[in-house]
Amino acid sequence: MYLNEIAQGVEEGQAKRVASLVSQAVEEKTDVKVILDSLLDGMSKVGKKFKNNEIFVPEVLISARALNYGLDIIRPILTDTGVKPIGKAVIGTVQGDLHDIGKNLVKMMLVGAGFEVIDIGVDAEAGAFVDKACEADADFICMSALLTSTMAHMKSVIDLLCERGLRDRFIVMIGGAPVTARYAEEIGADHYTADAATAAELAREVLGKKS
């Protein structure tokens, strides 16, 4: 019964309210999978609104925080009951580039779409992307670059994957202001999206096709 309210709480960014609603639902032995879905449902609405310019970065941030408050409570239960994330992604801003807001937005949307996301931060070297992805057995490598001078490092990561014979093991997604679909094609990345919400949608879709 709290489920709609949980989704709405995430949508409105009320972190404490979401936390108390989720705790209550857990106490009442609501299926944890259902709680998870209502949290993600709230975040997916936020993604849609963000994509349509109805809300801006601050709103997404507080919604993501509310989502995390809820996830923190159910995470141990999810692990115990063996509910797995729908996929894993390693995300980072490439070497030389310190921009993180866009990368963080994509991260939040991916979490909101049910992915486990491993964030390797900004100014991340090619090796870090590849090593982390192998270590976590990730499905995706997601790279962000905001400068024309740093976007070339996206190619370095892909080159390194090829060099180690790992290119087919990961799906590579890229984004950032100077990046285009054409650039993705040029450097041999699998996907480009223009905004964070689309990135999460696409990731779900791609994974659906793969399995």
Added chain:
Amino acid sequence: MNRERVHVNPEDLSRFTKMSAAVFSELRADVMRWCRWVNEHAEATVSYRRVSARAESEHDPPRNPVLARYLNDNRAYLFVVAAVERVQEAPIKDETDAWIVDALENAALRKTQQAFLDAYSAAEDCSLRLCLEPGANCPLDLSEPIIQVTESAVSLSAHLYMHPVKSTALIYEIGAPGSRAEPYSCDACHAPQCPYRQDDRVRLRIAGRTGTDVLELHRGTLLSDALRRYDPNIEFPCGGNSRCGKCAVRVTGNAQPASIRDTELLGEKTREGWRLACSYRLSEDTEISYRQPFRASILRDFTIGPLEPDRLSGEGRYFAAADIGTTTVCVYLVDKHGPRVVSSRVFMNPQRRFGADVVTRISYCDREKDGLRTLHTLIAESVREALDSLVSDAGIAARDLAVLGIVGNTVMQMIAADEPVSSIGQAPYRPAYTHERVFPAGSLGMPCDVYIMPVISGYIGGDIVAGILSCERSGGYSVLMDLGTNGEIALFNDREICTASSAAGPAFEGVSTECGMPAIEGAVTRVERDGDGFHLTFIGSEARGLCGSGLISLAALLRREGAIDETGRMIPEKIFINDRIFLSQRDVRQLQLAKGAVSAGLRALLHSKEVEFSQIGRVYLAGGFGNGLRQDDLFSIGMLDAALRDKLIMIGNSSAKGCIMTVLNEAKHREALDISDTAETLDLAADPYFAAAFVEEMTF
């Protein structure tokens, strides 16, 4: 270079970022905490140096040859590097914290810059204008010479990142005393749609084939985007990447220095002001010259019923009619055999640069020496040019034209006839005469005889005479509404005619709204709901903007769905119907003014004649709406009283049609003279009933 504590407060966050009150209150505790932290742990520094390219008593000119190209030899500049640095790592938990700290440090940097610039311009008694911002309007690597010249401690990474991260390196032009300095503006930014953008507008004057138009745009808009709005058919072969040089336009007023790209692609032409539209950002009021090709009107074409051409027997087979509106002008070529419209031309009235409505045009004629002459020449030359193009496209000769009929509101007709209009501008608003006029070929610069329609009064012109002519007058009361920039309304039966004119503004012509356009190719004429999205009906192969009927249709849909409330408030404030066309709150307000004026005008007219809505048999709707407009929509937005449902008849461009009838047919000609003689006019401006009704009718 002093290090200073920064001082930010929660209001700075809400001032520099757009966030809802709900979000702000949710974050308030964190914001307070981070404000304290930033104020205790961040320090600001500013380094600067005055530089002139001529050196002399000042410091050396910059050695960087690229930078030198951007600077003018005769000017002095202030190089400024400002930075805000944390002296301790911030205990950031999550992205929300990170964002708050980031936004507060941005605010701190901005306040530091503003304080420095204010102090500098006060001490030196000069103004400062941001002119170069590396990465925005000049290459990013120009940060390096700025940092060197100011001897700032800020360092640059291999990828041109400044350290500390919250640093700016900017060049200001030092100018005359007086105006206030801007720390940095949204001018040079590459994101005109950014939600945080300061709503700051500049004017772009476009001198085209038929005179000058003025667009109001966000400061920093790309000239190519502005031109796309002005001429939806304009093409950018290289996709706006400054590679082909095809989008070059001549900047005639306030030209910025040519960029490296301009010089590479346009060479010597840059000296005459030629610039690439796709890389030119409008940072201040600008004037350009741009010749837009003629286009045929689509919606405004119509057929003329069977009519014996008894007035023009024996002369040339063709004649023309020019419908001169305050905003748009349509010229039609008509074949007497049929009779039928062969083809047409539509263009913006070139007099628009001297005012959007008839009142400002009259005052221009009064105020300026040769004002009337100027306005007359503009319209005469543009009609003549359209006429020549019609004649040559039809493969006929100018001598095949028997006559040109001119129809419009009284002021437009008088100016076209080169006759004084000042008496219309003041009480009792009477024109010098109301009768028809005939001019022999050659006298108004036209290749054939010119016939000008009789009028009713100063504000009820030949367009309404012609409009009434094309309506049925027997069988009880009828209403004619002509919805242009002026909303004229006539209430009539076969015995009497009473008319009124209310200033509706240009919303119905699709001109004043943000994504507005005339009803030509690319115009959305109707909007319907389709799942979560919209289904658009538009002219041609691609939807590019909203014409009057599209605007009404969209507003009606949103009103029915509740996104627009009774008072006209729209939530959200901007609604996109595809990836580029949207309706804004401002547009809705424009529409409210327009429909309020028309609807109140009709009420006042009925009130003065003591006629009830139920007594009206037919409502004729004229104007550029054409077939796209659904009658239901007019009722949804409350422009017409519900009692008039099922009585609406769309008659398209009735003024051109009536003018053609008058020229062709003797019986219609006599009727036109009779209407002009007998019709009464109600002065809405002096009518208290209208004033009260207007306020009421503005709501939906």
